[in-house]
Amino acid sequence: xxxxxxxxxxxxxxxxxxxxxxxxxxxxxxxxxxxxxxxxxxxxxxxxxxxxxxxxxxxxxxxxxxxxxxxxxxxxxxxxxxxxxxxxxxxxxxxxxxxxxxxxxxxxxxxxxxxxxxxxxxxxxxxxxxxxxxxxxxxxxxxxxxxxxxxxxxxxxxxxxxxxxxxxxxxxxxxxxxxxxxxxxxxxxxxxxxxxxxxxxxxxxxxxxxxxxxxxxxxxxxxxxxxxxxxxxxxxxxxxxxxxxxxxxxxxxxxxxxxxxxxxxxxxxxxxxxxxxxxxxxxxxxxxxxxxxxxxxxxxxxxxxxxxxxxxxxxxxxxxxxxxxxxxxxxxxxxxxxxxxxxxxxxxxxxxxxx
Numbered sequence: 366x367x368x369x370x371x372x373x374x375x376x377x378x379x380x381x382x383x384x385x386x387x388x389x390x391x392x393x394x395x396x397x398x399x400x401x402x403x404x405x406x407x408x409x410x411x412x413x414x415x416x417x418x419x420x421x422x423x424x425x426x427x428x429x430x431x432x433x434x435x436x437x438x439x440x441x442x443x444x445x446x447x448x449x450x451x452x453x454x455x456x457x458x459x460x461x462x463x464x465x466x467x468x469x470x471x472x473x474x475x476x477x478x479x480x481x482x483x484x485x486x487x488x489x490x491x492x493x494x495x496x497x498x499x500x501x502x503x504x505x506x507x508x509x510x511x512x513x514x515x516x517x518x519x520x521x522x523x524x525x526x527x528x529x530x531x532x533x534x535x536x537x538x539x540x541x542x543x544x545x546x547x548x549x550x551x552x553x554x555x556x557x558x559x560x561x562x563x564x565x566x567x568x569x570x571x572x573x574x575x576x577x578x579x580x581x582x583x584x585x586x587x588x589x590x591x592x593x594x595x596x597x598x599x600x601x602x603x604x605x606x607x608x609x610x611x612x613x614x615x616x617x618x619x620x621x622x623x624x625x626x627x628x629x630x631x632x633x634x635x636x637x638x639x640x641x642x643x644x645x646x647x648x649x650x651x652x653x654x655x656x657x658x659x660x661x662x663x664x665x666x667x668x669x670x671x672x673x674x675x676x677x678x679x680x681x682x683x684x685x686x687x688x689x690x691x692x693x694x695x696x697x698x699x700x701x702x703x704x705x706x707x708x709x710x711x712x713x714x715x716x717x718x719x720x
Contacts, residue, residue: 373638373646373700380701384684385709390515390543390667390697391688393567398630403569406626418599420622423629430632431560431574434640435545435552443575444625445618448542450589451559451575452509453478454616455538458585462486463506468494470691472515475540475559479509498525505535512544516691518667520548527554536581541574547647547666547699549640556581562624565699567631571624575616582613593619635700643700650698650707657711658718668696676717683713694718 379396380386386394395403409415429439445451456478459465465479469491479489492500497510508530510521523539530537538557541550546565552558553576562572577585587594587609594617595601596610609615635643647666655662660670672694680687688695696710 370642373642376634376638376700377703379634382686382701384686385706386686386701387696387698387706387710388686388688389565389699389701390518390695391564392570393546393564393631393699394701395567395569395627396631396634396701398634399567399569399627402630403623403627406623410623417622420620420625421598423625424620426629427562427572427625427632428574430629430636431545431566432576433636434632435541435550435558435560435576437553437576440612440614441553441576441578443577443613443616443618444620445573445575445616446571446621446624447474447573448540448559448561449474449478450618451557451573451616452538452540453481454575454585454588455507455509455536455557456482456487457588459485459487459506463488464504465489466497466500466505466508466510467491468497468510468514468521470494470514470516471509472511472540472542475509475511475538479507494519494521498522498529501526501529501533501535503533505530505533507536507538509538509540511540511542512548512550513665513667515543517669517693517695518543518663518665518697520544520664523550523555543667546635547640547643549644552576553578562628562631566628566635567700568628569624571621572628575613577613577616582616585616587615589618590615591617591619593617638700646700647698647702650702650704651696653704654696654698654707654711657708658715660718660720666698668698669693671719672714673717673719676714679713679717683709685710685713 428442432439432442536556539555541560545560558576560574562568563570592602652662
């Protein structure tokens, strides 16, 4: 039986980046199986062989595989196309005058939906990531935080946040977009989680996931109720009465079909390797790079560092794909990367990193 390490080496042969690709935190690199699946589906579409119900199998598989990745049942996962729609669902269901706590510098898809509720008296309090647990009071209705911050990869102390929120009877929403796929997370421990699939889950843009505990889900009015959220979607396309699914699938949003064709094989690949192996691999590579350029080790697959003004030209000359976020260089290491990638990046960037 193959080990997880050999599984990793096998799937790495499915990636074909030109240069050193360290930008998964912006856009995941598609493996060959994703490209093959999407290309085949597009050819079916071109030749008139596509039928909408045929996409249901990819959606169902994606739902089940994501559920396994984050430790919940498939019936506890809703699907959609973007994170902000699910955050907006939670925001719209807050009571008038609620207080929401978010991290300073949080990705705006986790912040704007709550700020948009200001006319109803909803207030948003931004606090340092490390201080969120201490900031929760009996006035707090909800904490919304990314497990790993988009700007710099800092990992939230979710255990402390969850414990303090439970004491204060506050709900917790966790964005897994920058963490699911490399950071082991048990979504069942949180009232709500959201996740976009086009980064660490290696899908085409247009897939997203939402989980909720049964108690938390029962508090939500399905504002975006639609045909695909029906108990029997293909029998829910015309007229009343309301006949939504009894599970969290009642919050499903109409799917971007071809994106799900790519999401299913991508999740299959990640599952083959295993999240524990992916975590160790990604963080080890990030720390290998950190050590080589004189940065302290971290618990994140994302590296954020200040750089000199000529960093962009250095990246281009070295064939390194990365991103600038919040005024700093952001590098992200994932399943497609190797030790050679980390070493090449360190050699090229050592002279432009200022800490």
